[in-house]
Amino acid sequence: MADPVEVSVVKAIQENRLWQRHMEIAEIGATGRGGVNRQALTPEDGHARRLVLDWSSQRGFTASIDDIGNLFIRRAGTKPTAAPVVAGSHLDTQPTGGNFDGVFGVLAALEVLEAASDANVITTRPLELVVWTNEEGARFQPTTMGSAVFTGALALKTVLATQDSTGVTVEQALAETLKIAPVNEKREFCSPMAAYLEAHIEQGPILETTKNTIGVVTGIQGLRWFQVEVNGEEAHAGTTPRQNRRDALSAAVSMITKLQALMFDEADAVRFTVGRFEVAPNSPNTVPGRVLFTVDFRHPDQDVLSHLGNQIETVCRAEAKECDVSVVETMHSPPTEFDPIVRDLVRDAAKRQVQPYMDLISGATHDAKFMADHCPSGMIFVPCEGGISHNEAENASSADLAACTRILAEVMIQLANR
Amino acid sequence: MADPVEVSVVKAIQENRLWQRHMEIAEIGATGRGGVNRQALTPEDGHARRLVLDWSSQRGFTASIDDIGNLFIRRAGTKPTAAPVVAGSHLDTQPTGGNFDGVFGVLAALEVLEAASDANVITTRPLELVVWTNEEGARFQPTTMGSAVFTGALALKTVLATQDSTGVTVEQALAETLKIAPVNEKREFCSPMAAYLEAHIEQGPILETTKNTIGVVTGIQGLRWFQVEVNGEEAHAGTTPRQNRRDALSAAVSMITKLQALMFDEADAVRFTVGRFEVAPNSPNTVPGRVLFTVDFRHPDQDVLSHLGNQIETVCRAEAKECDVSVVETMHSPPTEFDPIVRDLVRDAAKRQVQPYMDLISGATHDAKFMADHCPSGMIFVPCEGGISHNEAENASSADLAACTRILAEVMIQLANR
Numbered sequence: 001m002a003d004p005v006e007v008s009v010v011k012a013i014q015e016n017r018l019w020q021r022h023m024e025i026a027e028i029g030a031t032g033r034g035g036v037n038r039q040a041l042t043p044e045d046g047h048a049r050r051l052v053l054d055w056s057s058q059r060g061f062t063a064s065i066d067d068i069g070n071l072f073i074r075r076a077g078t079k080p081t082a083a084p085v086v087a088g089s090h091l092d093t094q095p096t097g098g099n100f101d102g103v104f105g106v107l108a109a110l111e112v113l114e115a116a117s118d119a120n121v122i123t124t125r126p127l128e129l130v131v132w133t134n135e136e137g138a139r140f141q142p143t144t145m146g147s148a149v150f151t152g153a154l155a156l157k158t159v160l161a162t163q164d165s166t167g168v169t170v171e172q173a174l175a176e177t178l179k180i181a182p183v184n185e186k187r188e189f190c191s192p193m194a195a196y197l198e199a200h201i202e203q204g205p206i207l208e209t210t211k212n213t214i215g216v217v218t219g220i221q222g223l224r225w226f227q228v229e230v231n232g233e234e235a236h237a238g239t240t241p242r243q244n245r246r247d248a249l250s251a252a253v254s255m256i257t258k259l260q261a262l263m264f265d266e267a268d269a270v271r272f273t274v275g276r277f278e279v280a281p282n283s284p285n286t287v288p289g290r291v292l293f294t295v296d297f298r299h300p301d302q303d304v305l306s307h308l309g310n311q312i313e314t315v316c317r318a319e320a321k322e323c324d325v326s327v328v329e330t331m332h333s334p335p336t337e338f339d340p341i342v343r344d345l346v347r348d349a350a351k352r353q354v355q356p357y358m359d360l361i362s363g364a365t366h367d368a369k370f371m372a373d374h375c376p377s378g379m380i381f382v383p384c385e386g387g388i389s390h391n392e393a394e395n396a397s398s399a400d401l402a403a404c405t406r407i408l409a410e411v412m413i414q415l416a417n418r
Numbered sequence: 419m420a421d422p423v424e425v426s427v428v429k430a431i432q433e434n435r436l437w438q439r440h441m442e443i444a445e446i447g448a449t450g451r452g453g454v455n456r457q458a459l460t461p462e463d464g465h466a467r468r469l470v471l472d473w474s475s476q477r478g479f480t481a482s483i484d485d486i487g488n489l490f491i492r493r494a495g496t497k498p499t500a501a502p503v504v505a506g507s508h509l510d511t512q513p514t515g516g517n518f519d520g521v522f523g524v525l526a527a528l529e530v531l532e533a534a535s536d537a538n539v540i541t542t543r544p545l546e547l548v549v550w551t552n553e554e555g556a557r558f559q560p561t562t563m564g565s566a567v568f569t570g571a572l573a574l575k576t577v578l579a580t581q582d583s584t585g586v587t588v589e590q591a592l593a594e595t596l597k598i599a600p601v602n603e604k605r606e607f608c609s610p611m612a613a614y615l616e617a618h619i620e621q622g623p624i625l626e627t628t629k630n631t632i633g634v635v636t637g638i639q640g641l642r643w644f645q646v647e648v649n650g651e652e653a654h655a656g657t658t659p660r661q662n663r664r665d666a667l668s669a670a671v672s673m674i675t676k677l678q679a680l681m682f683d684e685a686d687a688v689r690f691t692v693g694r695f696e697v698a699p700n701s702p703n704t705v706p707g708r709v710l711f712t713v714d715f716r717h718p719d720q721d722v723l724s725h726l727g728n729q730i731e732t733v734c735r736a737e738a739k740e741c742d743v744s745v746v747e748t749m750h751s752p753p754t755e756f757d758p759i760v761r762d763l764v765r766d767a768a769k770r771q772v773q774p775y776m777d778l779i780s781g782a783t784h785d786a787k788f789m790a791d792h793c794p795s796g797m798i799f800v801p802c803e804g805g806i807s808h809n810e811a812e813n814a815s816s817a818d819l820a821a822c823t824r825i826l827a828e829v830m831i832q833l834a835n836r
Contacts, residue, residue, distance in 0.1 A: 095699040096652060096707075138701045204657035223656065225702060234514060234809040237691035237714045238639065239622035239781030242682075244805070249692055250678065256671050264660075273655035274667055275702045277695060281513040283556040284643060284693045284712040285782075286808040289514070294702035296655045363657030364703075387662070390704045391652040 005121055006413045010353070012115035013409055015402035021107050022401070025051060025091070026099040035392025036099060040092035040134035040145070041069070041173035046180030048091040048103075049131060053181055055110060056129070059117055064185035067156055068149040069133040069174045072187050075113040077126040077416060083192040083375075085123075085416040087112065087408060088130035089200060090146070090367065094138050098394020100201045100384065100401075106131055108199040108405040112412050123416035125194050132367045133174070139164045140173070142225065142331045147367035150189050151374045195342060195415045196371040198379045199408050201396050203364050205387030213403050214350045214357035215381030219338055220369050221271070221361060222305040225331035226295040228255065228316055232323040234281060234289035246322040249279055249288040254319040259295065262315055263308060270308065271298040271363065300335055300361055336369045342378030342411070349410040355403050364389075380404055380411075423539055424831045428771070430533035431827055433820035439525050440819070443469060443509070444517040453810025454517060458510035458552035458563075459487070459591035464598030466509040466521075467549060471599055473528060474547070477535055482603035485574055486567040487592045489549040490605050493531040495541045495834060501610040501793075503541075503834040505530065505826060506548035507618060508564070508785065512556050516812020518619045518802060518819075524549055526617040526823040530830050541834035543612050550785045551592070557582045558591070560643065560749045565785035568607050569792045583696075613760060613833045614789040616797045617826050619814050621782050623805030631821050632768045632775035633799030637756055638787050639689070639779060640723040643749035644713040644730055646673065650741040652699060652707035664740040667697055667706040672737040677713065680733055681726060688726065689716040689781065718753055718779055754787045760796030760829070767828040773821050782807075796829075798822055 028048045029038030038044040049071060053063055056073045064072045074084065089105020109129035116127060132150075137143030140162050148154040160171040202208075207215050232246035256274055263272035273296040280290040295312060299305045313327040343359075350357035362379065371377040382404040385395035446466045447456030456462040467489060471481055474491045482490045492502065507523020527547040534545060550568075555561030558580050566572040578589040620626075625633050650664035674692055681690035691714040698708040713730060717723045731745040761777075768775035780797065789795040800822040803813035 094652075094701055094704055096704075136701075137703065138699075141702065143703060202657070203654045205662070221656065233806075234512075235806065236621045236782055236808040237693055238641065238689055238716050238783060239620070239805070239807070240689075241686045242688075242690075243686050244623070247691075249674075249695060253671050253674050253678075253692075256667075257675055260668065260671075268659045268661050270660075271656055271658075272660075273665075273703070273705055274671075275655055275697075275704050275706060276700050277667060277697045277706075278700070279693075279695045281556070282694050282696070283512050283554075283808075284559065285555065285561060285691070285714050286512055286514075286693050287691055288693060288695075289809070296703050298656050364654055365656060387657070388651075388653065389657070390654040390701075391707070 005417065006410045008119040009115050009121050009409045009413050010406045012119040013111055013402060013406050015398055018107055018111045018402055018405060019398040022099060022103060025103050031096065031392060033392050036093050036097055037095050038091065038093045039095060039139040040136060041139065041170065041177045043180060045092050046177040049181035052106065052110065052131060059114055061113060063183045064187040065183040066150060066187040066189055068146050068159060069178065070146045070150050071131040071183060073129040075116060075127040077123045079124050082125040083194040084126035084128040085195050085412050086128040086130050086193045087197040087412055088132065089198050090132045090135035092134055092136050094136055094390045096392050098389055098391060100394055100396045101203065101389050102135055104201060104401055105199045108408050111405050112409045115409055121413065123413060125416040127412060127416055135367055140170050144365060144367050144370060147370040151370040152190055153370055193375040196368065196375050196377040197408060197411060198366055198368040199404050200366060200379060200381055201384040201389060202381040203384060203389035206360055207381060207383035208387060210358060212356045212358045213382065213400050214355045214407055215360045216343055216346045216357055217338060217362050217379035217381055218343060218359050219361050220336040220365055221298045221300040221363055222302055222335040223298045223331065223333045223365050224305060224309045224329060226312055227328045227330050228293050228295065229326045230291045230320065230323050232289055235287040237285040237287055240287055245287050247287050248291040248323050251319060251321045251323040252291040252293055255316045258315045258319050259312065262311055269299060298363065302335055333365060333369060336372050338372060338378045339376035342376050345411045345414060346378060346380055346407060349407045353406055355407065380407055423835065424828045426537040427533050427539050427827045427831050428824045430537040431529055431820060431824050433816055436525055436529045436820055436823060437816040440517060440521060443521050449514065449810060451810050454511050454515055455513050456509065456511045457513060457557040458554060459557065459588065459595045461598060463510050464595040467599035470524065470528065470549060477532055479531060481601045482605040483601040484568060484605040484607055486564050486577060487551040487596065488564045488568055489601060491547040493534060493545040495544040497542050500543040501612040502544035502546040503613050503830050504546040504548050504611050505615040505830055506550065507616050508550045508553035510552055510554050512554055512808045514810050516807055516809060518812055518814045519621065519807050520553055522619060522819055523617045526826050529823050530827045533827055539831065541831060543834040545830060545834055553785055558588050562783060562785050562788060565788040569788040570608055571788055611793040614786065614793055614795040615826060615829060616784055616786040617822050618784060618797060618799055619802035619807060620799040621802060621807035624778055625799060625801035626805060628776060630774045630776045631800065631818050632773045632825055633778045634761055634764045634775055635756060635780050635797035635799055636761060636777050637779050638754040638783055639716045639718040639781055640720055640753040641716045641749065641751045641783050642723060642727040642747060645746045645748050646711050646713065646734055647744045648709045648738065648741050650707055653705040655703040655705055658705060663705050665705050666709040666741050669737060669739045669741040670709040670711055673734045676733045676737050677730065680729055687717060716781065720753055751783060751787060754790050756790060756796045757794035760794050763829045763832060764796055764798055764825060767825045771824055773825065798825055
């Protein structure tokens with residue numbers, strides 16, 4: 001480790017403080033079964049933001065917020081006009097989510113800012129923590145909403161009008177959330193950044209299996225989301241002959257069966273998921289008149305993403321039987337490659353700190369995907385137990401989280417003094 | 419028409435009054451798309467009951483209620499201790515139900531009581547209207563709950579503890595409903611009845627197709643309900659390889675596909691419906707950890723009902739893949755045959771009133787099913803447009819409803835003077 005400034009910040013990282021903060025945030029939205037339900041723009045999301053704001057203001061860091069609710073916490077540098085080095089992730093979770101997905105990236109960045117203060121290190125560029133709004137896309141679709149709007153990939157107006165399943169808009173929910181966690185200073189969309197880093201649990205089994213502590217993330221696999229709506233006709237389950245039915249569930253089941261066959265690959269590289277399936281009127285003795293289901297399809301190769309993804313609508317139409325079907329692509333995100341310079345810095349820091357590391361691609365999407373189009377960006381992964389995430393059983397080791405945060409600290413300080 | 423007493427009541431049936439009351443009740447829970455959402459033991463159910471109570475008390479009829487909320491409206495006869503002749507049906511609907519299913523049987527019975535008063539006819543036995551609690555089974559399962567508890571087929575205690583999908587119990591919902599439509603006089607379960615009649619729309623296409631106005635219902639096909647719960651493991655849609663998944667939705671789709679193959683019959687006599695399908699956590703980017711779906715299976719032949727129904731659990735187990743599955747039979751109702759004497763009376767009345775009629779079997783279950791074990795019972799069907807029911811487009815003609823009510827009047831008065 002060459003630079004004593006970086007060394008002093010790395011040494012100031014406190015594993016215990018980092019872990020305790022995870023446990024404190026885990027209480028907000030705790031399900032009582034070890035996990036959390038802290039969906040985007042709920043009161044729970046507001047209280048978690050408030051806690052991060054409180055910790056930050058206690059250290060004299062300043063806060064600003066943009067119009068989609070992305071929250072920025074700044075530790076000033078010597079050059080106030082210089083673009084900041086930013087790290088962060090998100091505080092929202094799946095409906096039955098875990099205690100590390102997203103939260104770790106936020107708390108790791110906060111820990112770096114605090115360690116810099118503890119070590120009395122003043123960087124040239126400001127150091128910033130960002131909390132992105134609605135990464136998970138569970139309550140409001142799509143995912144990574146905050147970073148998409150920040151970078152201009154999604155229009156603010158459209159996103160604010162988006163409704164959850166009960167008809168509440170993002171605009172209404174955001175206003176309620178910000179009453180709990182108010183911030184006065186405004187941040188502009190697309191404001192310049194020197195670099196963006198995101199620490200995250202792997203959400204897969206590779207690091208654990210290979211006994212590596214650090215994943216140098218080379219990129220993110222491509223993703224396409226589809227919403228399939230099947231419309232048939234409600235009818236009485238006891239009196240309507242099969243031949244007179246327009247059964248939306250039966251048609252949807254055929255579609256999914258054929259889509260699974262289409263997506264089957266021996267190599268098991270395709271990720272195909274029907275995660276949401278809603279039936280109307282959803283009554284045991286009424287033939288379903290309407291089904292809505294989602295398709296989440298991912299692959300690292302753009303050609304496969306195009307070739308298979310483009311057949312989804314055709315398959316659904318072929319299996320619609322007597323029903324009507326509409327297939328809407330709600331997200332299309334090509335594979336992302338992270339900045340080679342950032343990847344090298346992470347790799348070099350892992351070497352210097354003698355942490356076992358490997359390169360790997362992210363199976364999940366992250367806010368870093370949109371940030372990669374905005375500034376030099378990268379991600380650092382840590383193992384999670386059994387590769388499990390989006391699950392209340394999600395777990396990670398305190399030592400691994402601290403090790404990853406030390407790598408993040410070294411890279412952030414280096415970039416901030418460049 | 420032999421008896422002048424019956425003739426005078428039949429002549430007093432007012433088609434316009436009967437139709438207007440259908441339209442008034444249709445406003446309670448109106449969806450704005452021509453149908454109603456008046457699920458059992460909701461405020462809407464309470465307001466509909468209240469309206470029937472108001473109409474009845476204006477004519478001096480008395481009300482009593484049993485412990486599951488079945489509502490009885492009595493027009494006294496000359497012998498107060500004689501068992502009453504009862505007719506009725508239900509006021510609750512499917513979530514997107516129509517304006518005639520159930521309501522017609524209630525209003526037809528009320529019309530007979532009123533016509534008897536208008537004609538100044540005093541019967542020997544009391545005439546009664548009954549409103550059964552929760553026939554549809556949409557909010558609380560099972561269907562025909564009120565008549566099942568009344569006749570002792572279901573235990574009151576179990577039923578009161580039954581919860582809807584939000585955790586509200588029947589006991590709580592019933593208490594709220596009765597605040598809107600309070601009745602002081604208590605009715606005992608299993609109280610004797612001379613006969614039970616239920617007028618209802620056919621809910622199938624046969625009467626319309628054959629141009630018959632009156633269906634003499636010979637019986638009700640057998641029915642078995644199953645609840646299938648599939649438990650897998652929630653996992654991240656982007657990072658979890660297919661081979662590591664325990665996808666509850668994927669297993670449920672396989673089960674339904676195989677069950678459809680099992681239930682396929684060229685004759686199209688089997689009624690097989692998956693009407694309810696619920697996914698947890700129901701998020702687009704989480705592999706479903708749990709699916710719950712219902713099976714509604716009906717057939718007029720007890721042997722087929724046993725043979726096919728007994729294979730449902732085996733098929734589900736065979737298709738469970740990496741998931742756990744539990745299959746619970748929540749209802750098993752053998753085919754019902756209605757009382758030959760009641761069927762003859764309906765047939766004879768149709769002949770005398772020169773209404774085109776035919777014998778047919780009911781595809782749907784009804785409260786008359788449980789009543790058939792309690793006293794001589796029968797049903798009278800009228801055509802419904804296109805055979806459509808359990809649908810907001812459900813429709814029937816005012817003239818047909820009045821014609822059926824006149825048959826009901828003749829049969830009720832005959833039975834009440836025996």
